[in-house]
Amino acid sequence: MSKDKSAKIPTPQPVRGTQDMLGDFADRFAHVVETFERVRRLYGYKRVEVPVIEPTAVFARSLGETTDVVSKEMYSFEDRGGESITLRPEFTAGIARAYITNGWQQFAPLKVATHGPLFRYERPQKGRYRQFHQLDAEVLGSDSPLADAELLVFADQLLKDLGISEGVTLTLNTLGDADSREAWRAALVEHFMSHRGDLSEDSLARLDKNPLRILDSKDPRDRPVADSAPDIDAYLTGEAQDFFGAVTSGLDAAGVAWQRNARLVRGLDYYRHTAFEFVTDRLGAQGTVLGGGRYDGLIEALGGPPTPAVGWAAGIERLGMLLESTPQDFLEFVLVPVGGEAEMLCLELQATLRRKGLSCDMGFRGNLKKRMQRADASGAVAAIIIGEDEMREGEITVRHLASGQQARRNLAEIRDARAGATYTRKLLLEGIDGNNWSAE
RNA sequence: GCGAUCAUAGCUCAGUUGGUUAGAGCGCCGGUUUGUGGUACCGGAGGUCGCGGGUUCGAGCCCCGUUGAUCGCCCCA
Structure with a gap:
């Protein structure tokens, strides 16, 4: 707010290819992650956390030193000890490294899932950022085609539960042994x-x-x-054909539609057998919403024992863009105090409601009119108004914002520790929100 | 790494062949309404026109450079 503009401090720019999220975009992002976390539990995939940074060798070896992916497109730098560090460009190599260095062979076959930020040193363009975010699921230590099939059923349910399976096709190929x-x-x-x-x-x-x-x-x-x-x-080979046949039979048995795409390939040498992509026609050039495959050669390439594995990853931002509607966080109640004394009472009531499990909020400033405006804009179900009149009578005013109906309630009943979230909600809204609460 | 387009208020954008004091909508703040939101009306704040240089009597507009963004190519693990 300084008027002396000559003394203005320059604001640092964000790093190229990074983005900040608020509102609609952030809500979509969170919804994708929450859905993934829920579905992954249904399939018994354990949550795994691996570092964002790894020695460059982890990715250089897994990707093959020859490609200019390594030389040009990884986000690498030297740390103070002179070691080359890389911000992870994918999950798979880091998880494979963790599998070896932690001796997770003892848990094989191991089903794990994770999500988080990944980094690639590329020129940003539509849907491609230097920091982006992915969901990831892997099965380590199983050479069974049933693992491939289950992973695909998992992916299929995720997309269906997100409501974006419309216009999305599972395309499948085998690269053989x-x-x-x-x-x-x-x-x-x-x-x-x-x-x-x-x-x-x-x-x-x-x-x-x-x-x-x-x-x-x-x-x-x-x-x-x-x-x-x-x-x-x-x-x-005959074995390769049998393997592919078992994967597709598994998909058919689970009721997952698929399409053969004999042109679907993976450039890297450690990929074997199954390769797949869920593609959509709704995103222009970048049509893949989820992709993966079997990488039986990778763990060996990292110096571990020969270990079969299969996995997939999906871009969170891209899935978020495909969501039909924006799931929004909204508050049930907004507290509106009139006067300084009421403010303290509201603060206390707000804490009480929250401890009961009801979401609510209270503005930090403003008169009644201003606070009502904000309450309305927040999308809350009802405003709870407390002023001198209410305090004198030990009551509160609840105003249902959509209908405009309001009623007085007894404060002691609302505060009663024996009343849980559902009962308290009923006490507050019954008769003014148009719902038939007696049916509960 | 290469190419194209763009940069004006918090946001989305107008701004004529270079010519007074750079505009609109939305948002924000206040008022009409001292205890009631959504609608309406009135008022207000907010801009070194990305940055630096050049041409010109005069530049938001033209030229050069620079930074950033967007879109595409290469690449896509």
């Missing part, structure tokens, strides 16, 4: 090499680095070559 995958990869490279003259410059570069990625190139010049490339099916 290590042998299948190698044979297919060799066939793909051969196919692309023989058509290299028709490929875009980008895809020619991919041919060396990551040939599988050519399959979902956006460049129209690549489409004919990519579309005519061989599917993995011809290269699947």
Whole structure:
């Protein structure tokens, strides 16, 4: 409020690609997380917490040193001891590291779930921030296709309970076991090499680095070559086919709809067998709302024992954008004191109601009119008005804001410690809110 | 890392070919109503037009630089 503008202190800018949330966006975010936490308990997935920072090697090894993902797109820095630290760009590698270093093999098969912030050093664009947030579920130490199936049923129920399964499709593919995958990869490279003259410059570069990625190139010049490339099916071993069949049978048994997408790939070598994405047509280019797969090679790549594992992750912000309506926090009651003495009484009553389990609030300042305005704007069910008249008679005035009806109540009855939340609510609202309380 | 677009009040935005004192809606504060919200009317506060330089008699508008944002490319674990 200083008038001396020359002395103005410059406000630091937020870090690029980070965001602050309040109101609608924050409510959506919280609703997604709460729903996830509820569903994850239904499936017996234990809550796990892992660090936000890890030695860079955790992610560098899991992602493969060759990719420029590691060199260019991780949020890495040196700490004061000179060690290279990375802000986690995903959950899976950190959980895999924790599995090894804590000896969680003893709990295998281990079903865990977590959520929190992740970081990638990328140029921000629509739906892609440097700090973003994901839900994550993993099953470690199980080579059963039933684990894949259960994980997918979990994901399916999450999306349904969030009310965003409309227009969302589960697309599924298998990358086979290590042998299948190698044979297919060799066939793909051969196919692309023989058509290299028709490929875009980008895809020619991919041919060396990551040939599988050519399959979902956006460049129209690549489409004919990519579309005519061989599917993995011809290269699947019998075991790989059986595994995939067991996953899809499990989905059918649980009543989860799915679609085969033979073009769905994972670039990294440790992925095996199942790869999946829940995709929507409602978000433009970024159509994936939840994705994952089986990564039987990862824990070994981190120096652990050969351990099969499967998991998925989903962007919280993206799920929040898809929510039909905004679930809002609202207060049941707003206390409105008239005069300084009433303020203390309201403070006491407010604490009493809250201890009973009724949500309520009270403004810090303003006259009656102002406080009523705020009460109305807050979306509260009713205002509780206490002034000199009420105090003299040991009563309070309850005004139902939607109907405008109000009534006097006996303060002692409301305060009575024997009355719980439900009964107290009835005492306050009966007769003025239009509900038939006697039916309770 | 590359490209395009943009930056005016707390928010969303107008601002003519460069020309007086930069506007609107919403929000905020106050009043009409000293114990009653939503509607209405009246009034008020709030801006170095992102920042720095240049051209000009004169710049919110034109030029250069810079910072930031948005959208796309690369990448997508």
